[in-house]
Amino acid sequence: MGTFRLPPEVEAVFREFRTCEFTTVNRQGQPLTWPTEPFYDAPAGRLIVTSSIAFPVKAYNARRHPQVAVFFSDPTGAPLTEPPAVLVQGDATTSELVDDPPWSYAMFKESILRQPRARSFVSNPLARRLFTFQFQRLAIFVQPRRILVWPRGDMGQIPTELEVRYVE
Amino acid sequence: MWNKRLIACARAYPSGVLTIVEDSGYPLSVRCVAEFDDARELILFPALPPDVVGRREAACLLFHRHNADMSGQRELLIKGELREEAGVLIMRPGDFLTGSGRQDTDRMPYAGSPLDILRYMMLGRRKARQYLAKRGKPWTPRPWGKMLRYLDEP
Numbered sequence: 001m002g003t004f005r006l007p008p009e010v011e012a013v014f015r016e017f018r019t020c021e022f023t024t025v026n027r028q029g030q031p032l033t034w035p036t037e038p039f040y041d042a043p044a045g046r047l048i049v050t051s052s053i054a055f056p057v058k059a060y061n062a063r064r065h066p067q068v069a070v071f072f073s074d075p076t077g078a079p080l081t082e083p084p085a086v087l088v089q090g091d092a093t094t095s096e097l098v099d100d101p102p103w104s105y106a107m108f109k110e111s112i113l114r115q116p117r118a119r120s121f122v123s124n125p126l127a128r129r130l131f132t133f134q135f136q137r138l139a140i141f142v143q144p145r146r147i148l149v150w151p152r153g154d155m156g157q158i159p160t161e162l163e164v165r166y167v168e
Numbered sequence: 169m170w171n172k173r174l175i176a177c178a179r180a181y182p183s184g185v186l187t188i189v190e191d192s193g194y195p196l197s198v199r200c201v202a203e204f205d206d207a208r209e210l211i212l213f214p215a216l217p218p219d220v221v222g223r224r225e226a227a228c229l230l231f232h233r234h235n236a237d238m239s240g241q242r243e244l245l246i247k248g249e250l251r252e253e254a255g256v257l258i259m260r261p262g263d264f265l266t267g268s269g270r271q272d273t274d275r276m277p278y279a280g281s282p283l284d285i286l287r288y289m290m291l292g293r294r295k296a297r298q299y300l301a302k303r304g305k306p307w308t309p310r311p312w313g314k315m316l317r318y319l320d321e322p
Contacts (some may be wrong), residue, residue, distance in 0.1 A: 019237055021185045021230055023195035028226070031187040031195045035232040035243050035265075053307070054295035069195035073185060077236035089194035098308050105318045112319055115238040123316060130289055133296035136307045146194070155199050156215070 004045045005165045010149060013086050014040035014047065016078040018114055021071040022049050022140075024061035024092075034058065038070060039107040045166050047088060047144070048107065050097060050137040059138040062092040070142055073153060077114070085153040090142040097137040170209040171264045177244055177274040179204060181231040186213065186221060186259075188227045188250065196220070202229060211259040224251045227259060232273065235307070243267040244274035 004011070022036040036058075039048040047070050051058050065108055070088040097104060110120050119126050128135065148159035178184070187197040198220055203212040211229065213220075227250045232243040244266050248259040268277045268284065269291070277288035300307060 004242075018236075019232070021187075021197055021232075023187050023197060023228075025189055025193075025195060029189060030226045030247060031189050031228050032247075033185055033187045033197060033228050033230045033245065035230070035234075035241075052292065052296070053299040054292040056299060066191070067193040067195070069187070070196055071185060071197040073197070074232070076234060077238065083198060087197055089192075089196070091293075100311055100315075105315065106202060108315055109319055117237070117239065119319070122312075123277040125312075128312065131292065133292040133300070133305075136296060136312050153199070 003043060003166065004144070006147075006151075006162070009084055010086055010089070010147070010162065011040075011042075012080055013072045013075075013078075014038070014042075016080055016083075017072045017075060018077040020047075020049070021073060022058065023069040023071070023101075024058045025065040025067065026057075026061050028066065029108055032058070032061065033071075035074075037111060038072075039103070039110065041103050041141075042072050044103075045143070047090070047142040048103070049140050049142070050107075051140070052133050053096075053118060054133040055138045056138055059094045059140055063094050066092045068092045068140070068142060075153070082152045085150040085155065086146045087148040088142065089146040090144040093141045093143075095139055095141075096126075097139045161163050169264075170206070170261060172206075173248075174244055174264045174266070174274065175204050176208070177242070178202070178231050181233065184265070185230040185232075186216070186220065186227060187230070188223050190223055204284070211248070211261060213257045213259070216257055220250075220257065223257070225249070225292060229259060239279065241276040241279050242266070242274040243276060299303045 019035045020038040021033050023031050023033040036049045073085040075083050144164050147162040150159045183199050190196050229246045234241045246261045247263045248261040277284045
């Protein structure tokens with residue numbers, strides 16, 4: 001699909017927010033939103049979230065109902081001043097995260113750097129063995145279709161809708 | 169059903185994330201202030217963005233927080249139905265869900281006691297075994313040496 005063309009403040013949100021609120025829709029049409037660690041795969045123009053194979057519901061939901069949303073509204077920990085809130089509505093595809101694609105290394109590094117205590121955990125072979133399920137993951141790839149932006153996170157304002165443009 | 173303990177947890181948050189599903193099929197989330205009516209066992213939203221006002225449908229309300237270094241994680245999701253009453257959007261809660269599965273705290277297992285972590289480990293291992301049994305073949309081992317070396321690369 002190619003790379004996004006985004007305003008820098010929106011791209012900064014994708015890169016720097018520690019969590020997003022990720023929504024899937026279940027079989028009954030019920031939305032389910034959980035805080036999730038996002039990864040911005042800029043070269044591919046997509047957002048990626050993952051879930052452990054032990055807790056695969058969001059991946060199953062996304063497979064059945066590919067319309068999902070990734071909301072960035074909690075800037076805690078992000079080195080940004082008055083960032084906007086950003087809602088991405090997109091189409092999801094899912095796959096097992098096996099064969100360790102190159103982006104998965106970048107995602108792993110980003111995650112560990114943001115959680116300093118996790119470094120000793122992943123460096124400990126016993127911890128890795130006991131919690132193997134934490135590292136057996138399903139990837140959910142979100143191709144944005146519509147992006148809404150609330151400047152400074154002010155939800156009292158009408159959001160700006162960005163045209164989603166890809167550059168080949 | 170109203171869960172007094174988890175409602176007390178929800179009251180500690182300045183705002184939550186309310187999500188509905190638009191007619192297009194895509195979810196729509198907004199961050200908003202929620203008020204809690206214990207007597208009527210309802211959640212009220214006194215001020216909402218225009219996209220959500222007037223909706224009557226299944227919705228969910230998420231409260232979560234974490235510290236800057238991602239420690240101290242808490243999360244609580246309330247499923248329910250939206251409807252309008254006397255010009256105010258309200259939600260009648262159905263289920264209360266937490267990341268740990270507990271019904272008395274929104275604290276995530278790894279932010280809790282060693283017993284919480286042990287329970288989480290056992291649950292995760294059991295659920296992963298179920299997934300792998302359905303899959304019918306083992307998961308490829310992760311290349312830990314390469315992954316750990318990558319952490320130290322500039």
